[in-house]
Amino acid sequence: MLSGNPPVSAGGTDFGGGLVIYSSRYPDVTVVDRPIHERVLGEAVGRGATPALVDTASGRTITYGELAGMVQRLAVGLAAEGVGKGDVVALHSPNTVLFPVVFYATTTAGGTVTTLSPLATAPEIAKQLVDSGAKLLVTVSPLLAAATGATAIVREQTGRGIEVLVCDEAAGHRSVLSLGRDGRVPPHDLDPATDVAVLPYSSGTTGTPKGVMLTHRNICTNLEQLTDLHRIGPGDRIIAILPFFHIYGMAVLLNNALSRGATVYVHARFDLDAFLTSLERDRITHAYIAPPVMLVLAKHPAVAKLDLSNLKRIICAAAPLDAGLQAAVADRLGVEIGQAYGMTELSPGTHIHVDGNLDEPAACVGHLFPSTKARLVDPGTGLDAAAGEPGELWISGPQVMKGYFGRPEDTDAMVDADGWLHTGDIARVDGDGNWFIVDRVKELIKYKGYQVAPAELEAVLLNHPGIADAAVIGVYDEENNEVPKAFVVPMPGGSLNADDVMSYVAEQVAPYKKIRLVEFIEAVPKAASGKILRRQLRDREHAAR
Template sequence: MIYKSKYPEVAVVDRPVHEWVLGEAARHATRPAMVDVSSGRTLTYGELAALVRQLAAGLAAEGIGKGDVVALHSPNTILFPVILYATTTAGGTVTTLSPLATPAEIAKQLIDAEARLMVSVSALIESARAAVELVRRQTGRDIEILVCDTADGHRSVLGLLRDGDVPTFELDPAVDVAVLPYSSGTTGVPKGVMLTHRNLCTNLEQMNGLHRIDENDRVIAILPFFHIFGLTALVNNALHRGATVYVHSRFDLDAFLTSLERDRITHAYVAPPVMLVLAKHPAVGNLDLSHLRRVICAAAPLDAGLQAAVADRLGVEIGQAYGMTELSPASHLHADGNLDEPVACVGHLLPSTRARLVDPVTGLDVAAGQPGEVWIQGPQVMKGYFGRPEDTDATVDADGWLHTGDIGRVDENGNWFIVDRVKELIKYKGYQVAPAELEAILLSHPHIADAAVIGVNDEENNEVPKAFVVLAPGASITVDEVMAHVGGQVAPYKKIRRVEFIEAIPKAASGKILRRQLREGEPTRP
C-alpha cells in the first residue's frame, strides 16, 4: 500500500538556494549568523550576504559559471556558507569533501565530479596538494587550490572578493544542480548525488511544517557541514530561519559541553554517538541547560532506551529524523511537541511525501504492520547520480520511487521505525537478525561504551552475529559475560556468537558505523 503524509502538502519551491536561504538577510542584517566558537569571530547576516555577492563576482571573473563544479574541502568554518552560496550564485555546483578523506579519496572525487576549482584550508593543504597532484598524473588536468585562510603558494579565496554584478544566466531550479555530495547509496562505491535547487529548497519547506526555528534560536554546529545532515540542518535551514549558528570546526567533548551552556544553545542536531555522551558523561549533570529546548538525532539508528535516558536526564524534547543524501536529505521527522510519539520512532512522513514498504526479495508490498524496504516518492528525491545512469535507475525506479535500502515499519498511528539496512541484515540459519537491535542491547550494559555487530561465517559456513565491543574506561567484562548479557534478552537465533574487544568502532563523520571496515578486517583477524 502507499502511505501518505498526514500533513498538508507544501508548494514546490522553484527558487535558487542562495536566494531562498538568504532572502531575509537584509532584515536580519545586524544579527549574528555564524559564530566561530574557538575565536569568537562573528559574521552577521548583512556581512554574510555581502561576502556571498562579492565572492560570486570574483568566482565569475575567474571563469566559474553555470554547471562548473567547485570542490569544498574544509572543516566547519564560518566561511563555509559564503563559498557555498557564492558558487551557486555564480551558477556553479559545490561538491563537498570530507576533511578526513585521504588524498586518493579526494582525487577520485575531484575526477568523478569534474571539479574546476578546489577550496581548502591550511590545516588540510598537504592532503589537498597530494590529491591535486594525483589528478594531474591521472588526467593531465590542473586544479587550483584556494584557501579560506592563508597558505604559502596559494591564493586566499577572500582575495577574489570584488564589487560588481555577477553575469546573468538562466537557472532552472528543477534541473540545475546546487550541491553534489557523495554517497554510497544502498550499495557500491561513493557516487555524486545531484541535488537541485528545487530539491533543497522544497525539503526545507517540508521540514518547516513539523519543526520550526527562528531568529531567537541558537544552534550548535558539531555535525560536519560537508555531510548532508549538517549542510541542511545547520547551514541551509538555520540561516533560512534567521538563527545564530555556533560553529565547531570538529567535535571536541569539552568544547561541545561548554558551548551548550555558555552560548545558551536552544537546538542541538546530533548523531547517536553524541547521545551516548549526553546520557552517560558525568559533566552533563553539572551544566545549566535551561535554554535547550530540542535535540534531534539522525544519521544512524538510535536505541529507544538511549533516547529515553537523554530525555529524562536533560528534561528536553528528544526526537529523531530519517532520510539519506539521496532525499535532500529528509523524508521523516519527529514533529515539535508531538510528545505521544513512541521513543525510537523516526516520526511521520514529511508533507508532500509518500512511502511504501516492500519485500526486498519479491518486490511486493508487505502486509500492514510488517517490516519492509522503505521506498520514498516526493519532491526531495534526487535528480540522480552524476554520470551514473545505471546506478540511478537501480535506486530510483521508473515511477519515481527511491529504494532506500533501509528496512522499516509503520504502526497504526503512522509512526515510522527504521529496523536496519537490507544489506546489513544477518541471516542466521534462515532467520533475519538486525545488528541495530543487538547493538542497543550491548550499549545498555554499564561496562560497554560502544559496540557494533556484523555477520561472519562460522566453521560450518553459517553466518553468525559477531560483536565488536569498546569497554568503558576502567571497566572489565569477559566474552562470556557479553554473550550472556545479550543472550538473556533475545531469541536463541539472535544470540551473539563471537566477541572481539577493540579500542574504537569505525564510524563516518555522520556517526554511521562503517561495517564494511569491520568486515574487510575479518580475514586478517586472529
C-alpha cells in the same frame, strides 16, 4: 495523489493489486523553484546585525548582513575566475564560518558545490575531483598536504591542473576571499528544477561513493516540507558539531538554520569539552546530533553540572537510536527529543518527530514529510507488505534526487521507472502513522553516522600483495558502534597478521573508514555470479558471538 490521513489502521491506502501507499498526514506543500542561495539568504540583508555564524574557538562572528555581502562579493569574484553555470567547485574543509560563504557564493555564480570530508586522503579526494570534473578546490591550510597531493594525482592521471585556494592564508596559494569584488554576477539562466546545486557523494545502498545530483528545487522544496514540522527562528542558537560537508549538517545547520534567522555556533570538529562548554555558555536552544553524542549526554558526569535551561530540542539522526538511550537523555535533561530520517539521495529528509508531538513512542523516526509518499515492500517477493508488517522503505516525492552524476545505471537501480526511490532500509509503521527503521537491506556500514562502503574497503584490501581475497561487513563493538570488519583470505605461504591488514587500510582511507577487526578465513562465500554473500558472513559473526 493522496493527502491527509489514510483511512486504514496501517496508515496507508490499499490500491488494486495489493499496492499500499502511505501518505503524510500534513497538507502538501508547493514545489519551490528558487535558487538555494535566494531561499536561504533572501532575508539576510534585512536581518542586518543579527549574528549568523559564530566561531566557538575564536569568537569570530559573521552577521547576516555581512554574510550576504561576503557571498555576493565572492560570487562576483568566482564568476570572474570563470566559474559559471554547470561548473563544479570542490569544498574540502572542516566546519568554519567561511564554509557557507564559499558554498552559497558558488551557487550564486551559477556553479555546483561538491563537498569533501576534511578526513579524506589524497587518493580519495582525487577520485572525487576527477569524477565530478571540479574546476577549483577550496580548502584550509591545515589540509593543504592532502589537497595538493590530490591535485597532483589528478594532473598525473588526466593532465588537468586544478588550482587549490584556501579560506585562510598559506604561502603559494591564493585566499578565496581575495577573489571578492564589487559588481554583479553575469546572468546565467539558472533553472532550479534541473540545475544541480550540490553534488555530495554517497554510497547509496551499496558500492563506492557516487555523486548525488541535488537540484535547487530538491533542496528548497525539502526545506519547505520541514517548515511547519520543526520551527526555529531568530533568537534560537544552534550548536554545529555535525560536519557541514555531510548532508545532515548541510541541511539542518546551514540551509535550514540560516534560512530561519537562527545563530549557528560553529565547531571545527567534535571535542567533548568544547561541546559541553558551548551548550551552556552559548545558551544553545537546539542540538542536532548522532547517537554517539546521545550516549555522552546520557552518561557523562559533567552533563549533570551544566545549566542547560535554554535547551529546547534535540534531534538525533544519521543512525538508529536505541529507545532506552533516547528515554535516558530525555529524563536526564528534561528536554524534547526526537529522531529524523532521510538520506543524501532524498535531499535529505522524509521523516521527523514533529515539534510538540510528545505522544510519539521512543525509537520512532516520526512522521512523513508533507508531499511525501512511502511504500513498504518485501525484499524477497517484491510485493507490498501487509498492514503492520515491515518492508523495504520506498519513497516518492519532490525531494528525490535527480540521479547519480554520470551513472545512469546506478540511478535506475536506485530509483525505479515509477519514481520510487528504494532506500535499502527496512521500516514499519504503526496505526498512528509513527515510523520505525528496524533493519537494513543495504550493505552500507554506518560508523558513528559516517557512511562506509564495504566495496570501497574491499578494493583497497585486494590491492595488498599478501591478500588473495577479502570481504567486509559491519559488526557491533562493545560500545554498540557499527565498525568495519574484514574477512581476509591470505596468499599461500605468507606471514600476514591482523595488524598488517589494519595498518595497510588505515594509510589509504579516512579514519572513520578504518578496518577495526580482522578475521582470516579460507574462502569468501560467493554466489555463482561472483557476488559476495555477506549474509553468510553476518551469520558466521552472530554464531561466533
